[in-house]
Amino acid sequence: MTYSLLTGLRVLEIGSMISAPYCGKLLADAGAKVVKIEPPGVGEDARRYGPWPDDVPHPERAGLYLYLNANKEGITANLETPTGRGILNQLAAKYDVVVHNIPPDEMERVGLDYDAIAADNPALVMASISPWGLSGPWRDYKAYDINLAAAGGICEGLGASDREPLTFGTPEVGYFAGMAAASSIVLALLGRDAYGGQHIDIAEAETMAGLYNGPEALMAVYEWRVTRRTGHHALDFPYPNCILRCRDGHIFVGSPEGRQWRRLLEIMGNPDWSQEQRFRNRTAMNNLYADEVDGYVEAWLADYTKAELLEIALENRIPLAPVRTYEEVRSDPSLDDLFVVIERDDTGPVAYPGPPYRLSETEVSAAKPAPTLGQHNRAILCDELGYSAADLVKLYQTGII
Amino acid sequence: MVEQSNSNNNGAEARPGVLNGYRVLDFGWVLAGALPGMALADMGAEVIKVETRQRLDYMRMGRPIVGDQPDPEQNPMFHNVNRGKLSVTLNIAEPDAVELAKRLIARCDVVIENFSPGVMDRLGLGYEALRQVKPDIVMASISSTGQDGPLRDLRAYAPSIGSLSGLDSTMGYEGGGPLGLKHAFGDICGALHAVFAIGAALLHRNRTGHGQYIDVSMLRATVVTQGVGLMEQALTGRSLQPRGNYDPTMAPYGNYPCAGDDTWVSIAVKSEGEWQSMVRAMGSPAWAADDRFGSQYRRQRHRRELDALISRWTAEHEADVVTELLQSHGVAAAPVLGAEERLFHPHFMARGLYSDTEHPALGAEPVFNLMWNLSKTPSQVRRHAPLLGEHNREVLCGYLGLGEDELAELEERRVVY
Numbered sequence: 073m074t075y076s077l078l079t080g081l082r083v084l085e086i087g088s089m090i091s092a093p094y095c096g097k098l099l100a101d102a103g104a105k106v107v108k109i110e111p112p113g114v115g116e117d118a119r120r121y122g123p124w125p126d127d128v129p130h131p132e133r134a135g136l137y138l139y140l141n142a143n144k145e146g147i148t149a150n151l152e153t154p155t156g157r158g159i160l161n162q163l164a165a166k167y168d169v170v171v172h173n174i175p176p177d178e179m180e181r182v183g184l185d186y187d188a189i190a191a192d193n194p195a196l197v198m199a200s201i202s203p204w205g206l207s208g209p210w211r212d213y214k215a216y217d218i219n220l221a222a223a224g225g226i227c228e229g230l231g232a233s234d235r236e237p238l239t240f241g242t243p244e245v246g247y248f249a250g251m252a253a254a255s256s257i258v259l260a261l262l263g264r265d266a267y268g269g270q271h272i273d274i275a276e277a278e279t280m281a282g283l284y285n286g287p288e289a290l291m292a293v294y295e296w297r298v299t300r301r302t303g304h305h306a307l308d309f310p311y312p313n314c315i316l317r318c319r320d321g322h323i324f325v326g327s328p329e330g331r332q333w334r335r336l337l338e339i340m341g342n343p344d345w346s347q348e349q350r351f352r353n354r355t356a357m358n359n360l361y362a363d364e365v366d367g368y369v370e371a372w373l374a375d376y377t378k379a380e381l382l383e384i385a386l387e388n389r390i391p392l393a394p395v396r397t398y399e400e401v402r403s404d405p406s407l408d409d410l411f412v413v414i415e416r417d418d419t420g421p422v423a424y425p426g427p428p429y430r431l432s433e434t435e436v437s438a439a440k441p442a443p444t445l446g447q448h449n450r451a452i453l454c455d456e457l458g459y460s461a462a463d464l465v466k467l468y469q470t471g472i473i
Numbered sequence: 474m475v476e477q478s479n480s481n482n483n484g485a486e487a488r489p490g491v492l493n494g495y496r497v498l499d500f501g502w503v504l505a506g507a508l509p510g511m512a513l514a515d516m517g518a519e520v521i522k523v524e525t526r527q528r529l530d531y532m533r534m535g536r537p538i539v540g541d542q543p544d545p546e547q548n549p550m551f552h553n554v555n556r557g558k559l560s561v562t563l564n565i566a567e568p569d570a571v572e573l574a575k576r577l578i579a580r581c582d583v584v585i586e587n588f589s590p591g592v593m594d595r596l597g598l599g600y601e602a603l604r605q606v607k608p609d610i611v612m613a614s615i616s617s618t619g620q621d622g623p624l625r626d627l628r629a630y631a632p633s634i635g636s637l638s639g640l641d642s643t644m645g646y647e648g649g650g651p652l653g654l655k656h657a658f659g660d661i662c663g664a665l666h667a668v669f670a671i672g673a674a675l676l677h678r679n680r681t682g683h684g685q686y687i688d689v690s691m692l693r694a695t696v697v698t699q700g701v702g703l704m705e706q707a708l709t710g711r712s713l714q715p716r717g718n719y720d721p722t723m724a725p726y727g728n729y730p731c732a733g734d735d736t737w738v739s740i741a742v743k744s745e746g747e748w749q750s751m752v753r754a755m756g757s758p759a760w761a762a763d764d765r766f767g768s769q770y771r772r773q774r775h776r777r778e779l780d781a782l783i784s785r786w787t788a789e790h791e792a793d794v795v796t797e798l799l800q801s802h803g804v805a806a807a808p809v810l811g812a813e814e815r816l817f818h819p820h821f822m823a824r825g826l827y828s829d830t831e832h833p834a835l836g837a838e839p840v841f842n843l844m845w846n847l848s849k850t851p852s853q854v855r856r857h858a859p860l861l862g863e864h865n866r867e868v869l870c871g872y873l874g875l876g877e878d879e880l881a882e883l884e885e886r887r888v889v890y
Contacts, residue, residue: 077673080680090700098666102673121722123705135704186848205846210820214805215741218718218726222739223807225815227728229655230644236728237737237809238652239718241643242701251665256845258672259516262679263491263850273846275824277807281815282826283508284661286841287553290827292812293839294537294549306655308536313632315641315653322651324636332628386627393633395651397712398702401639406622410693422707425700428662428693429670430619432600432686434677 073412073426074143076435078104081261083169084160085109085144086151086184088116090246091201091253091276092173093140098254099169100143101427101439107167107452108141108443109160112148112473115445125419131445132418138442139424142414146443147452148473155472157183162457165192169257173201173249177212186271196269197260199253205275215277217243224280225289231301248279305362310354312336315395316366318373322395323381325369330354332390339388340372416441449473487855490517491847495675497583498523498574499558500565500598502530504631504657505615505691506587507554508664509671513583514557515843515852521581521868522558522859523574526890527566530555533861539835545861546834552858553840556830560859561868564890569883571597576873579606582678583671587615590625600686609684611674613667617659619690629692634659638695639702645715652715662698663691724772725751725779728809729787731795737809738792740783740799745769750802755786832857865889 081104085096093108093116100106110116118140119131131137150156160183164170174184179200183189190196200206203215218239221227227237253274260270281289300307304314310333312325327333333354337346345368351357357365373381378394385392394400402411402423412426426439453459453473467473495518499510502524514520524530532554533545540547561577563570575598578584584603586593593599593614603610614620617629618637627633632653635641640658641651667689674685696703702713718727720741728737742748748769752761760766760782765775772779787795792808799806810818816827816839826844829837843852869875869889883889 077670077677077685081676098669102670121701123701123708125708127709133708135708136700139700139704204820205824205844208820208823210800213800213807214803215807216723216726216743216805217720218728218739218741219805219807222728222737222809223815223818225810225812226656227737227739227809228811230652231646235646236718236730238644238646239728239739240640240654241645241713241715241719242699243720244640244698247698247700248661248665251662251669252845255512255665255668255672256847258669258676259491259845260847260850262495262672262675263493263517266493267489267491267849270850271848273848275844278821278824278826278844281810281818281821282841282844283512283665284658285656285815286827287550288656289812289815290549290553290839290841291537292816294539304650304652315632315636315651317650322636322641324632324641324653326630326632328630382627386624389626389628391628391630391633393627393629393636395636395641395653396639397642398639398699398706399712401637401696401699402703402706404624404637406619406624407693407696410696419708424707425697425703428666428689428697430688431670431674433683434685 074101074103074437074439075427075431076103076437077431078102081105081169082167083107083171084163084167086170086172086174088173089118089121090140090243091249092171093118094247094250095171095199095201095253095257096144097140097142098250098427099257106144107163107448108144108146109149109151110146110445112150112446112471138416138419138422141442142424143440144443145448145452146446147449148446150472151182153472155467159453159457161189161192163452164189164196166456168195168197168261170196170198171201171253171257175212176200176202176206190269194268195264197257197264197272198269199257199272199274201249201253201274201276203276205278206273217245220245220277220280223277225285226280229301232303233301237301245276245280248284249274249276252279252283305358307359308355309358311358311362311365312369313358314362314366316370316373318376318378318381320377323373323378324393324395326391335388336390339384343368412439414439414441446473488853489850490853491850492516492518495519495583496581497521497585498577498581500584500586500588501615502587503532504554505660505663506585507532508661509585509613509615509667510558511554511556512668512843513671514855516845517850520558521577521864522555522560523563523565524560524861525562525564526861527564527887549835549838552830552832552835552838555858556840557855558859559864559868560862561865562862562890564887565596565598567888569886569888573869573873573888574598575603575606577868578603578610580872581607582611582675584610584612585615585667590616590620604684607684609678609682611671611678611685611687613671613687613689615663615667615689615691617690618692620688624692631657631659634691634695637692639699640695643702643713643715647715647717647719649715659691659695662694663689666694724769724776725783727780729780729784731787731792732790733792736792738787738795739807739809741805747804748772751799751804754798754802754804758786828854830854830857833860862889
């Protein structure tokens with residue numbers, strides 16, 4: 073599904089894996105024309121990450137790539153060569169936006185020096201996404217998802233006290249950087265008449281240590297809550313606020329409001345244990361007796377499936393939420409119109425998540441599949457930039473595209 | 474509080490922002506609803522928070538409690554996510570307050586709300602009603618599970634979204650159950666997608682003259698971040714389970730123990746070159762030449778043994794030392810930072826990630842910065858979070874032309890309350 077909010081906007085993306093590609097996807101799904109530049113021959117890293125249909129690896133069928141690059145056009149250019157950088161420059165001179173996640177110490181080498189490329193296009197908005205930002209002592213440090221999660225405050229509180237701290241189960245940090253970059257870009261465009269083009273510096277680590285987790289970091293100042301690895305429980309919340317076992321899997325059980333807890337107990341038949349004096353204060357109950365109470369609650373939960381518990385939650389307005397597998401997420405009818413079926417010759421129809429917001433006043437068009445490597449070389453280089461067919465052949469033969 | 478902070482936006486003259494001239498009426502509360510307005514204010518918009526003593530924003534009274542008892546002006550969390558806004562107290566259970574809100578909306582570009590689905594309609598503040606007073610209004614509703622559909626009325630909090638979205642299903646030790654993420658992941662995803670959609674809708678409005686209603690659900694906004702898990706399921710039929718610290722393309726990949734009490738360093742190695750560099754950084758121990766670790770494939774296959782050997786090495790050094798050493802060899806590493814360590818981290822301090830803001834009730838207190846660093850108009854904390862109703866006079870008299878008597882009378886009747 074593609075909206076028409078950004079119709080007419082032209083974006084160049086030099087992205088790999090998640091952060092810049094997710095930014096490009098947000099812009100593309102909102103209606104922008106997004107042209108992705110990949111290294112010739114191999115393409116970007118997500119093509120080698122997987123997963124693949126029936127576990128048959130192929131760079132054109134890598135799931136993460138297909139998802140994050142739907143609705144884009146794709147060209148190849150070797151930015152290590154002056155000719156390749158020339159193509160980037162020619163496009164940047166005509167486009168509105170560049171977004172990339174090339175590391176800071178490589179930017180200049182591959183032609184992403186903002187002042188140089190904006191010389192011909194002062195209205196250009198360029199977003200540079202990097203692990204640590206374009207300044208500061210760690211500017212050129214490397215990082216993958218777990219390093220950003222570790223420095224960003226995700227790991228310190230995840231896991232058991234006698235084991236290693238955990239990170240997200242799949243790479244996640246890039247999405248936050250992508251959202252921050254896409255938001256910054258549209259806001260910069262709103263101010264373009266007044267301020268012209270701008271160079272935007274988004275640090276992945278800061279999206280986690282700041283917006284995602286900043287308020288929590290500041291709690292240290294007030295000595296409110298010391299984050300510790302306390303397994304599936306978190307300290308200093310009223311019990312229950314945790315994931316417990318039920319008949320066919322796991323369910324989140326919460327009750328921040330007293331009436332929710334009272335209703336849950338009612339449904340459980342007001343068991344004797346719940347009347348004990350030591351369970352009067354639910355925060356004490358959580359901090360001191362959580363494991364014991366888990367046993368009581370799980371004994372009740374064992375008779376119910378996730379689906380039955382969700383019904384109970386809806387009927388009684390209490391916060392129970394099944395821990396859903398990805399299969400269950402995909403088959404949730406309430407998410408039907410989030411998933412968009414896109415057909416490519418080599419994969420058949422596959423349902424991908426589309427934009428996570430719905431709009432009232434915009435045209436909607438069908439989503440296009442992610443481009444094959446260099447699929448739009450002719451359309452972009454010849455039709456937009458005026459290269460001849462003979463040039464195109466020569467650029468290919470010399471490894472530029 | 475943050476004595477060493479070297480970047481203090483507050484108090485400095487407010488710099489221009491890309492959203493100067495845009496006005497937002499912000500009914501958002503708690504976290505997911507408050508953040509979009511905060512971000513727009515940091516970017517220069519005038520954001521008027523509508524709140525009421527009749528039903529305080531929970532976050533004003535939440536933890537941490539500074540002082541002897543909860544006080545609506547003393548919550549640092551609230552101050553963080555509402556800084557930069559103005560506050561008007563309108564008790565919108567009263568029809569006269571709804572009328573005042575509408576008169577304000579007629580002068581706004583954007584309306585944000587995250588009440589339970591249906592509440593704005595019931596109050597007479599639904600999108601269709603707002604269009605009557607401002608035809609090109611951009612209205613964003615943020616909810617847990619969407620404005621309609623079978624899950625609409627589910628009582629859902631941040632952890633519920635983690636569970637429903639699939640996010641929690643892979644978060645845990647290998648072979649163990651899901652632990653649950655203890656952060657407001659869904660709130661942040663919902664808020665950020667809302668900011669993006671609002672910005673894009675304003676560009677669309679400026680181009681076409683049409684307003685927009687935007688329905689963002691935290692559930693959907695979280696599901697879209699589950700690319701690897703959702704695609705694995707779609708293409709192979711497998712639903713991923715908890716795998717500990719794992720990446721299919723990297724080994725080592727994990728958090729390793731360091732010298733000191735419960736301190737850890739994260740290390741991630743993808744390419745053969747990175748591995749060779751790491752071996753050199755470790756002083757080329759004999760075990761590193763073992764056949765079991767001779768390729769990325771083999772390191773993946775023997776990652777448990779690899780982790781144990783690396784842990785022996787890291788355990789002899791402090792996390793900062795391992796980080797500096799590996800990074801100087803071009804290997805990705807970073808300590809597992811706690812809250813205070815983040816607050817005083819030299820890199821974050823150099824970039825001004827946190828800074829002090831003067832608040833009338835609490836004095837200098839730290840706030841995190843948005844760090845949307847636009848070269849000419851960077852995000853900026855422009856003023857402290859408002860006191861309840863701090864701008865009633867400025868907004869209601871100044872914009873709507875109410876007289877002092879009228880305002881007093883509305884306060885008396887608890888319309889302005």
